[in-house]
Amino acid sequence: MTGIQIIAFDADDTLWVNEPYFREVEQKFCGLLEDYLPHHTVAQELFKTEMDNLSLYGYGVKGFMLAMIETILRVTNNTANPVLIEKVLEYGKEQLNKEIELLDGVKEVLEALKGKYRLVVATKGDLLDQERKLNKSGLAHYFHHIEIMSDKQEKDYRKLLRHLDCQPEAFLMIGNSIKSDVMPVLAIGAHAIHIPYHTVWAHEVVNEEVKEEKFYSFQTISDILPKLLS
Structure with a gap:
Protein backbone atom coordinates (compact mmCIF):
# COMPACT_ATOMS: atom_id res chain seq x y z
CA MET A 1 0.00 0.00 0.00
CA ASN A 97 -31.82 12.64 18.01
CA LYS A 98 -29.92 9.47 18.90
CA GLU A 99 -26.65 9.87 20.74
CA ILE A 100 -23.59 8.88 18.71
CA GLU A 101 -22.02 5.58 19.70
CA LEU A 102 -18.48 5.33 18.30
CA LEU A 103 -17.27 1.90 17.30
CA ASP A 104 -14.39 0.36 19.23
CA GLY A 105 -10.95 1.61 18.25
CA VAL A 106 -12.09 4.50 16.05
CA LYS A 107 -10.55 7.34 18.04
CA GLU A 108 -7.28 5.47 18.55
CA VAL A 109 -6.98 4.75 14.82
CA LEU A 110 -7.68 8.33 13.78
CA GLU A 111 -5.20 9.61 16.36
CA ALA A 112 -2.53 7.26 15.03
CA LEU A 113 -3.10 8.17 11.38
CA LYS A 114 -3.57 11.92 11.73
CA GLY A 115 -0.54 13.80 10.42
CA LYS A 116 0.71 10.79 8.48
CA TYR A 117 -2.08 10.87 5.90
CA ARG A 118 -4.75 13.33 4.86
CA LEU A 119 -7.92 11.93 6.44
CA VAL A 120 -11.32 12.36 4.83
CA VAL A 121 -14.92 11.38 5.61
CA ALA A 122 -16.73 10.09 2.52
CA THR A 123 -20.25 9.08 3.44
CA LYS A 124 -23.65 9.12 1.81
CA GLY A 125 -26.96 10.19 3.30
CA ASP A 126 -28.93 13.24 4.31
CA LEU A 127 -26.71 16.33 4.56
CA LEU A 128 -28.23 17.75 7.75
CA ASP A 129 -28.32 14.40 9.55
CA GLN A 130 -24.75 13.44 8.65
CA GLU A 131 -23.43 16.87 9.67
CA ARG A 132 -25.27 16.52 12.98
CA LYS A 133 -23.79 13.07 13.62
CA LEU A 134 -20.28 14.21 12.75
CA ASN A 135 -20.52 17.21 15.05
CA LYS A 136 -21.90 15.10 17.90
CA SER A 137 -19.24 12.43 17.38
CA GLY A 138 -16.36 14.71 18.37
CA LEU A 139 -14.32 13.41 15.41
CA ALA A 140 -14.53 16.34 13.00
CA HIS A 141 -11.12 17.76 13.94
CA TYR A 142 -9.36 14.64 12.64
CA PHE A 143 -10.47 15.23 9.05
CA HIS A 144 -9.02 17.37 6.29
CA HIS A 145 -12.26 17.21 4.30
CA ILE A 146 -15.86 16.05 4.78
CA GLU A 147 -17.75 14.75 1.73
CA ILE A 148 -21.44 13.91 2.17
CA MET A 149 -22.47 12.20 -1.03
CA SER A 150 -25.91 11.54 -2.49
CA ASP A 151 -24.60 8.18 -3.68
CA LYS A 152 -21.37 6.22 -3.95
CA GLN A 153 -20.95 5.28 -7.58
CA GLU A 154 -17.76 5.45 -9.64
CA LYS A 155 -18.65 8.95 -10.85
CA ASP A 156 -19.08 10.15 -7.26
CA TYR A 157 -15.63 8.91 -6.27
CA ARG A 158 -14.05 10.41 -9.40
CA LYS A 159 -15.62 13.74 -8.48
CA LEU A 160 -14.25 13.45 -4.94
CA LEU A 161 -10.74 12.67 -6.19
CA ARG A 162 -10.81 15.65 -8.55
CA HIS A 163 -11.84 17.87 -5.65
CA LEU A 164 -9.02 16.48 -3.52
CA ASP A 165 -6.54 16.70 -6.43
CA CYS A 166 -5.65 13.08 -5.80
CA GLN A 167 -4.75 10.30 -8.20
CA PRO A 168 -6.61 6.98 -7.70
CA GLU A 169 -3.45 5.09 -6.76
CA ALA A 170 -2.90 7.53 -3.87
CA PHE A 171 -6.44 7.10 -2.49
CA LEU A 172 -7.67 4.52 0.03
CA MET A 173 -11.33 4.05 1.02
CA ILE A 174 -12.27 2.27 4.27
CA GLY A 175 -15.83 1.14 4.94
CA ASN A 176 -18.26 -1.62 5.86
CA SER A 177 -20.08 -1.92 2.52
CA ILE A 178 -18.63 -3.97 -0.34
CA LYS A 179 -21.19 -2.42 -2.68
CA SER A 180 -20.60 1.24 -1.77
CA ASP A 181 -17.13 1.45 -0.23
CA VAL A 182 -15.19 -1.18 -2.17
CA MET A 183 -16.39 -2.09 -5.66
CA PRO A 184 -16.71 1.41 -7.18
CA VAL A 185 -13.41 2.46 -5.58
CA LEU A 186 -11.53 -0.49 -7.04
CA ALA A 187 -13.19 0.15 -10.40
CA ILE A 188 -11.55 3.59 -10.66
CA GLY A 189 -8.11 2.21 -9.74
CA ALA A 190 -7.97 3.19 -6.07
CA HIS A 191 -7.45 1.07 -2.95
CA ALA A 192 -10.17 -0.22 -0.61
CA ILE A 193 -10.36 -1.82 2.83
CA HIS A 194 -13.49 -3.64 3.94
CA ILE A 195 -14.30 -3.81 7.65
CA PRO A 196 -17.49 -5.88 8.03
CA TYR A 197 -20.28 -4.86 10.39
CA HIS A 198 -22.70 -7.34 11.92
CA THR A 199 -25.82 -5.58 10.59
CA VAL A 200 -26.07 -4.67 6.91
CA TRP A 201 -29.00 -3.11 5.06
CA ALA A 202 -30.36 -5.50 2.42
CA HIS A 203 -29.71 -2.91 -0.31
CA GLU A 204 -25.97 -3.01 0.47
CA VAL A 205 -25.60 -6.80 0.43
CA VAL A 206 -23.61 -8.37 -2.42
CA ASN A 207 -22.73 -12.03 -2.84
CA GLU A 208 -19.84 -11.41 -5.17
CA GLU A 209 -16.37 -12.26 -3.85
CA VAL A 210 -13.84 -9.48 -4.34
CA LYS A 211 -10.43 -10.54 -5.65
CA GLU A 212 -8.38 -7.47 -6.44
CA GLU A 213 -4.76 -6.57 -5.80
CA LYS A 214 -5.76 -3.27 -4.15
CA PHE A 215 -8.39 -4.81 -1.86
CA TYR A 216 -7.91 -5.77 1.79
CA SER A 217 -10.27 -6.99 4.48
CA PHE A 218 -9.85 -6.69 8.25
CA GLN A 219 -12.15 -7.70 11.09
CA THR A 220 -11.85 -4.47 13.09
CA ILE A 221 -10.75 -0.92 12.38
CA SER A 222 -7.81 -1.33 14.76
CA ASP A 223 -6.45 -4.12 12.56
CA ILE A 224 -5.62 -1.65 9.78
CA LEU A 225 -2.87 0.13 11.74
CA PRO A 226 -0.03 -2.36 11.19
CA LYS A 227 -0.72 -2.22 7.46
CA LEU A 228 -0.82 1.58 7.30
CA LEU A 229 1.95 2.42 9.76
CA SER A 230 4.54 -0.11 8.61
Whole structure:
Protein backbone atom coordinates (compact mmCIF):
# COMPACT_ATOMS: atom_id res chain seq x y z
CA MET A 1 0.00 0.00 0.00
CA THR A 2 2.87 2.35 -0.70
CA GLY A 3 1.99 5.72 -2.18
CA ILE A 4 -1.24 6.26 -0.25
CA GLN A 5 -1.71 9.95 0.54
CA ILE A 6 -5.41 10.23 1.38
CA ILE A 7 -7.48 7.83 3.50
CA ALA A 8 -11.25 8.21 3.34
CA PHE A 9 -13.56 6.69 5.93
CA ASP A 10 -17.19 5.81 5.53
CA ALA A 11 -19.14 7.07 8.55
CA ASP A 12 -22.23 4.95 9.30
CA ASP A 13 -21.27 1.55 10.75
CA THR A 14 -17.59 2.28 10.11
CA LEU A 15 -17.02 5.13 12.57
CA TRP A 16 -20.26 4.88 14.55
CA VAL A 17 -23.36 2.73 15.03
CA ASN A 18 -26.17 3.35 12.52
CA GLU A 19 -27.92 0.37 10.89
CA PRO A 20 -29.11 -1.25 14.17
CA TYR A 21 -31.16 1.89 14.86
CA PHE A 22 -32.97 1.47 11.53
CA ARG A 23 -33.71 -2.16 12.35
CA GLU A 24 -35.08 -1.18 15.76
CA VAL A 25 -37.46 1.31 14.16
CA GLU A 26 -38.42 -1.22 11.49
CA GLN A 27 -39.45 -3.73 14.16
CA LYS A 28 -41.62 -1.13 15.88
CA PHE A 29 -43.10 -0.13 12.53
CA CYS A 30 -44.01 -3.73 11.70
CA GLY A 31 -45.81 -3.87 15.03
CA LEU A 32 -47.93 -0.88 14.05
CA LEU A 33 -49.32 -2.77 11.06
CA GLU A 34 -49.66 -6.25 12.57
CA ASP A 35 -53.47 -6.00 12.34
CA TYR A 36 -53.08 -5.80 8.55
CA LEU A 37 -50.12 -8.04 7.66
CA PRO A 38 -47.56 -10.34 9.33
CA HIS A 39 -44.34 -8.62 10.45
CA HIS A 40 -42.16 -10.13 7.71
CA THR A 41 -44.61 -9.03 5.01
CA VAL A 42 -44.71 -5.48 6.37
CA ALA A 43 -40.89 -5.45 6.29
CA GLN A 44 -40.95 -6.57 2.65
CA GLU A 45 -43.48 -3.89 1.75
CA LEU A 46 -41.39 -1.23 3.48
CA PHE A 47 -38.23 -2.30 1.65
CA LYS A 48 -40.10 -2.22 -1.67
CA THR A 49 -41.22 1.34 -0.93
CA GLU A 50 -37.67 2.37 -0.02
CA MET A 51 -36.28 0.96 -3.26
CA ASP A 52 -39.03 2.52 -5.39
CA ASN A 53 -38.26 5.96 -3.96
CA LEU A 54 -34.50 5.78 -3.46
CA SER A 55 -33.73 7.93 -6.48
CA LEU A 56 -36.17 10.58 -5.18
CA TYR A 57 -35.51 10.61 -1.43
CA GLY A 58 -31.94 9.38 -1.27
CA TYR A 59 -30.48 7.74 1.83
CA GLY A 60 -31.16 8.54 5.46
CA VAL A 61 -33.77 8.77 8.19
CA LYS A 62 -36.03 11.29 6.46
CA GLY A 63 -36.43 9.12 3.37
CA PHE A 64 -37.03 6.16 5.70
CA MET A 65 -39.83 8.10 7.45
CA LEU A 66 -41.49 8.96 4.13
CA ALA A 67 -41.24 5.31 3.06
CA MET A 68 -42.94 4.19 6.28
CA ILE A 69 -45.78 6.69 5.80
CA GLU A 70 -46.29 5.64 2.18
CA THR A 71 -46.27 1.97 3.19
CA ILE A 72 -48.93 2.62 5.83
CA LEU A 73 -51.18 4.28 3.27
CA ARG A 74 -50.72 1.47 0.75
CA VAL A 75 -51.11 -1.41 3.19
CA THR A 76 -54.23 0.09 4.80
CA ASN A 77 -55.69 1.24 1.48
CA ASN A 78 -55.66 4.84 2.77
CA THR A 79 -57.79 3.96 5.80
CA ALA A 80 -55.05 4.23 8.42
CA ASN A 81 -55.70 5.90 11.73
CA PRO A 82 -53.69 9.18 11.73
CA VAL A 83 -52.16 7.98 14.99
CA LEU A 84 -50.04 5.56 12.92
CA ILE A 85 -48.56 8.46 10.96
CA GLU A 86 -47.94 10.30 14.21
CA LYS A 87 -46.05 7.27 15.58
CA VAL A 88 -43.83 7.13 12.48
CA LEU A 89 -42.92 10.80 12.90
CA GLU A 90 -42.15 10.12 16.57
CA TYR A 91 -39.90 7.16 15.68
CA GLY A 92 -38.06 9.21 13.07
CA LYS A 93 -37.43 12.16 15.37
CA GLU A 94 -36.17 9.82 18.09
CA GLN A 95 -33.77 8.28 15.58
CA LEU A 96 -32.54 11.69 14.41
CA ASN A 97 -31.82 12.64 18.01
CA LYS A 98 -29.92 9.47 18.90
CA GLU A 99 -26.65 9.87 20.74
CA ILE A 100 -23.59 8.88 18.71
CA GLU A 101 -22.02 5.58 19.70
CA LEU A 102 -18.48 5.33 18.30
CA LEU A 103 -17.27 1.90 17.30
CA ASP A 104 -14.39 0.36 19.23
CA GLY A 105 -10.95 1.61 18.25
CA VAL A 106 -12.09 4.50 16.05
CA LYS A 107 -10.55 7.34 18.04
CA GLU A 108 -7.28 5.47 18.55
CA VAL A 109 -6.98 4.75 14.82
CA LEU A 110 -7.68 8.33 13.78
CA GLU A 111 -5.20 9.61 16.36
CA ALA A 112 -2.53 7.26 15.03
CA LEU A 113 -3.10 8.17 11.38
CA LYS A 114 -3.57 11.92 11.73
CA GLY A 115 -0.54 13.80 10.42
CA LYS A 116 0.71 10.79 8.48
CA TYR A 117 -2.08 10.87 5.90
CA ARG A 118 -4.75 13.33 4.86
CA LEU A 119 -7.92 11.93 6.44
CA VAL A 120 -11.32 12.36 4.83
CA VAL A 121 -14.92 11.38 5.61
CA ALA A 122 -16.73 10.09 2.52
CA THR A 123 -20.25 9.08 3.44
CA LYS A 124 -23.65 9.12 1.81
CA GLY A 125 -26.96 10.19 3.30
CA ASP A 126 -28.93 13.24 4.31
CA LEU A 127 -26.71 16.33 4.56
CA LEU A 128 -28.23 17.75 7.75
CA ASP A 129 -28.32 14.40 9.55
CA GLN A 130 -24.75 13.44 8.65
CA GLU A 131 -23.43 16.87 9.67
CA ARG A 132 -25.27 16.52 12.98
CA LYS A 133 -23.79 13.07 13.62
CA LEU A 134 -20.28 14.21 12.75
CA ASN A 135 -20.52 17.21 15.05
CA LYS A 136 -21.90 15.10 17.90
CA SER A 137 -19.24 12.43 17.38
CA GLY A 138 -16.36 14.71 18.37
CA LEU A 139 -14.32 13.41 15.41
CA ALA A 140 -14.53 16.34 13.00
CA HIS A 141 -11.12 17.76 13.94
CA TYR A 142 -9.36 14.64 12.64
CA PHE A 143 -10.47 15.23 9.05
CA HIS A 144 -9.02 17.37 6.29
CA HIS A 145 -12.26 17.21 4.30
CA ILE A 146 -15.86 16.05 4.78
CA GLU A 147 -17.75 14.75 1.73
CA ILE A 148 -21.44 13.91 2.17
CA MET A 149 -22.47 12.20 -1.03
CA SER A 150 -25.91 11.54 -2.49
CA ASP A 151 -24.60 8.18 -3.68
CA LYS A 152 -21.37 6.22 -3.95
CA GLN A 153 -20.95 5.28 -7.58
CA GLU A 154 -17.76 5.45 -9.64
CA LYS A 155 -18.65 8.95 -10.85
CA ASP A 156 -19.08 10.15 -7.26
CA TYR A 157 -15.63 8.91 -6.27
CA ARG A 158 -14.05 10.41 -9.40
CA LYS A 159 -15.62 13.74 -8.48
CA LEU A 160 -14.25 13.45 -4.94
CA LEU A 161 -10.74 12.67 -6.19
CA ARG A 162 -10.81 15.65 -8.55
CA HIS A 163 -11.84 17.87 -5.65
CA LEU A 164 -9.02 16.48 -3.52
CA ASP A 165 -6.54 16.70 -6.43
CA CYS A 166 -5.65 13.08 -5.80
CA GLN A 167 -4.75 10.30 -8.20
CA PRO A 168 -6.61 6.98 -7.70
CA GLU A 169 -3.45 5.09 -6.76
CA ALA A 170 -2.90 7.53 -3.87
CA PHE A 171 -6.44 7.10 -2.49
CA LEU A 172 -7.67 4.52 0.03
CA MET A 173 -11.33 4.05 1.02
CA ILE A 174 -12.27 2.27 4.27
CA GLY A 175 -15.83 1.14 4.94
CA ASN A 176 -18.26 -1.62 5.86
CA SER A 177 -20.08 -1.92 2.52
CA ILE A 178 -18.63 -3.97 -0.34
CA LYS A 179 -21.19 -2.42 -2.68
CA SER A 180 -20.60 1.24 -1.77
CA ASP A 181 -17.13 1.45 -0.23
CA VAL A 182 -15.19 -1.18 -2.17
CA MET A 183 -16.39 -2.09 -5.66
CA PRO A 184 -16.71 1.41 -7.18
CA VAL A 185 -13.41 2.46 -5.58
CA LEU A 186 -11.53 -0.49 -7.04
CA ALA A 187 -13.19 0.15 -10.40
CA ILE A 188 -11.55 3.59 -10.66
CA GLY A 189 -8.11 2.21 -9.74
CA ALA A 190 -7.97 3.19 -6.07
CA HIS A 191 -7.45 1.07 -2.95
CA ALA A 192 -10.17 -0.22 -0.61
CA ILE A 193 -10.36 -1.82 2.83
CA HIS A 194 -13.49 -3.64 3.94
CA ILE A 195 -14.30 -3.81 7.65
CA PRO A 196 -17.49 -5.88 8.03
CA TYR A 197 -20.28 -4.86 10.39
CA HIS A 198 -22.70 -7.34 11.92
CA THR A 199 -25.82 -5.58 10.59
CA VAL A 200 -26.07 -4.67 6.91
CA TRP A 201 -29.00 -3.11 5.06
CA ALA A 202 -30.36 -5.50 2.42
CA HIS A 203 -29.71 -2.91 -0.31
CA GLU A 204 -25.97 -3.01 0.47
CA VAL A 205 -25.60 -6.80 0.43
CA VAL A 206 -23.61 -8.37 -2.42
CA ASN A 207 -22.73 -12.03 -2.84
CA GLU A 208 -19.84 -11.41 -5.17
CA GLU A 209 -16.37 -12.26 -3.85
CA VAL A 210 -13.84 -9.48 -4.34
CA LYS A 211 -10.43 -10.54 -5.65
CA GLU A 212 -8.38 -7.47 -6.44
CA GLU A 213 -4.76 -6.57 -5.80
CA LYS A 214 -5.76 -3.27 -4.15
CA PHE A 215 -8.39 -4.81 -1.86
CA TYR A 216 -7.91 -5.77 1.79
CA SER A 217 -10.27 -6.99 4.48
CA PHE A 218 -9.85 -6.69 8.25
CA GLN A 219 -12.15 -7.70 11.09
CA THR A 220 -11.85 -4.47 13.09
CA ILE A 221 -10.75 -0.92 12.38
CA SER A 222 -7.81 -1.33 14.76
CA ASP A 223 -6.45 -4.12 12.56
CA ILE A 224 -5.62 -1.65 9.78
CA LEU A 225 -2.87 0.13 11.74
CA PRO A 226 -0.03 -2.36 11.19
CA LYS A 227 -0.72 -2.22 7.46
CA LEU A 228 -0.82 1.58 7.30
CA LEU A 229 1.95 2.42 9.76
CA SER A 230 4.54 -0.11 8.61
